[in-house]
Amino acid sequence: MTDTSKETTKKPKRVLSKSKRESNRREFIRSAVFTAGVVTLSLAGFIPILQGASARLRPPGALKNLLDEQDFFSSCIKCGQCVQVCPVNAIKLAELDEGVGIGIPYIEAREQACDFSCDGLQCVLACPTGALTHNLDYPADARMGFARIDKPKSCLAVQGKGVKGIARGADYKGLLRYDEIDRWNPIPVADHPYDIELCDLCVRQCPIEIRITQCVEKEKELEQAKSSGKLARVAEQFGNECPPKHAIEMQQIDNGDGVLRMVPAVLDGCVGCGVCEMICPVEGDPAIVVDIDKVTEWA
C-alpha cells in the first residue's frame, strides 16, 4: 500500500514524536486548569447561600423548612413557568447574585405580593417538578411566612389616622384584585383610592379575611335559599374553600386620650402572602412585614 498504510498501521500504540508529546502535555495541563477554573466558578455560586442572603419570600407551596431552602433550590428546574401564570406578576426569578439560586422564583412583597387572585394557585399547578408542592389545594393551605407588626409607631391605626386617597402613591405599579370592582381581573392599586376613617388596609385587603367574609355571606345566602325552599347551585357551595382560621384583625387600644386607636394583630390563619406588607400606606418601610422564618403549623 501507499502512504495510507502509515495511518492504518496495526500497531495498537503509535510512537509519538517529541513535539507531539510536548503538545499533548500542554493540552493536558491546559485542560486541567480550565476544568479547575470552571468548577471553581460554579462553586462560587455557594457564596450567597453561605452568607445566608438567599432566604426570601417564595411562591405558595415552596418546599422549604423555615430558613432552610435547600429542597426548594434543588427541586426547582429554573424554568419560570410559575412566573408566567401569575395574574398579578408577583413572582420574579432570582439573578446570578443569588448564586446557585439563579432562576429560582421569589416574591418581593412590598412591590407586589401574592394576593391569590388566581384562586386556584396557578403557580403550584404550573410547576413541573413539585418544587411548589401540590400538597396544597387552597390559599389558606399556603405557608409562605408569617406577618409581624414591625413598626407599631408608624402604623396609621395606632396613630388614630385614616387613609384618604391612593394607598401607595400614584406611581405605584402593584396590582390587587378588588372583587367588588372586577371579580376576574386585578387592577392597579393606584386606580383604587380609599376613604377610610381609621386605617385597616392590612385587614381589609387580607386575602384570607376577604375569603372568610365571602364564606360567611355565602352561608347566609344558602340558609335563606334553604328556608325559602330553593336549592342552591352546587357550584356555589364549593370552590375556593373557606379558610378555617382568621389571619389578622384590628384590636382597639386605649391610650386614655379619647382618640380611637387600633392595632392590627396577626392571627394563626396568616399564610404570609405579603399583601398587608404591600398595601400598608406608610411611606418608606411598612409598619407590617412578613417574616419568612416563621409559619403557622400545618393543620
Add this chain to the structure above:
Amino acid sequence: MNYIKESLSQVFGNQPARPDKNEQSVELKDIYLSKRGTLTKESLAAVELEHGTHVFKKWHRRRWFSIILVNFLFLISYKFDVQLLEGAMTASRFVGFHFADLNSALQVMLAYKHVVLNLVIGTTTVFIMWLLLGGRTFCSWACPYHLLSEWAEFLHLWLVNRKLIKNHAFHRKTRSVFFVIFALLAILTGYTVFETISPTGIVSRAIVYGPGVAMIWVGVLLLFEVFYSRRAWCRYVCPIGVTYAVVGTFSPVRVVYNAEACHHEGDCRKICLVPHVLDLTIRGRAHEVNQDITSDCTRCGMCVDVCPTDSLNFKIKGLDKFL
C-alpha cells in the same frame, strides 16, 4: 464496527477508531487506490467552484430558522400570552404537554433525590422527541447559546485567518470529566450547581424574562471562545451535549459519509463543531464505503452544505426499508 460502541467512545472523548486494513472491504480499498493521483489541485478547485459558496446554505438557513423559531415561541408565549411554548429551555409546556430538558431534569433528580411524576412525563416526552430527531440535534437546532457561540466562532475564525490569534484546544475528555463532576456536585451538595453557570438556561431565561447580570457570564464565555478556544463550551464543557449525544446514539437521524464521492480535501472538518466525528473523511480512515457519522455529531448540516461532491448527506436509518 459497532456504531453504538464507537459513538459512545467518541462522545466520552476517545479518538475515533482507526480502521484495520484487513477490515476495509476490497471495494473501499479500490476507491482509495483509484482516486490516488487522479485529483489535481486544479480539478479540486474546479469542483469547489462549481459547488459555489458554502456560506449560509440550505441547512444553515433552516437551522438558524429553527433556533430562532423555538426561542421566539418561548418569548411570544409569555409576552403575548400565546401559550404555545411556556417556560424556558430547562422545562416547558408545549401546547400543554410537559417538556423537561434531560440534563436539567437529571440535575434536579440528582440534587433533590426524589422523582416527581410531571418531571418523568416531561423527561420521557423530550427523550422520545430527541431520540427521533437525532439527540444532539438539540444543540444546533434549539439551543440559544449555540447561535451566539456560532457568531463568536465566526469572529474567532476571522481572527485566526488573519493570524491575530491562535486556537487552543482542550482534551475532549474534559467534557466527560465535567459531566461527572457536575453530577457528583448535584448529588453531594444537593444543589443544581451546573445550572448556575449553564449558558443555555441563562440565555433562554434572558430571552423570555429579560436579561440580567448572568448575561455578563455568557459574555465572558463568548469572549473566551472568540480569543482563546474555539467553541470551548460546546466542545469541552457542556454536559447537556453529553446527555443528548448519548440519546442520539440510538437515533435513526444521522449524517452518512460516502467514501466514493469524497475527495478528502477536508472542508467539512474545518467547519465542524465536533471535527473528530469527520476523521473518517481523511483518506484511508473510513471503515466502510457508506459509513454513519457517530452521535457526537449535532446534525447541524454544515458539512452537508460545504461538501462540494455530495459525499455527506442526511439519512434516516431504516427509512428505505419502509419505503
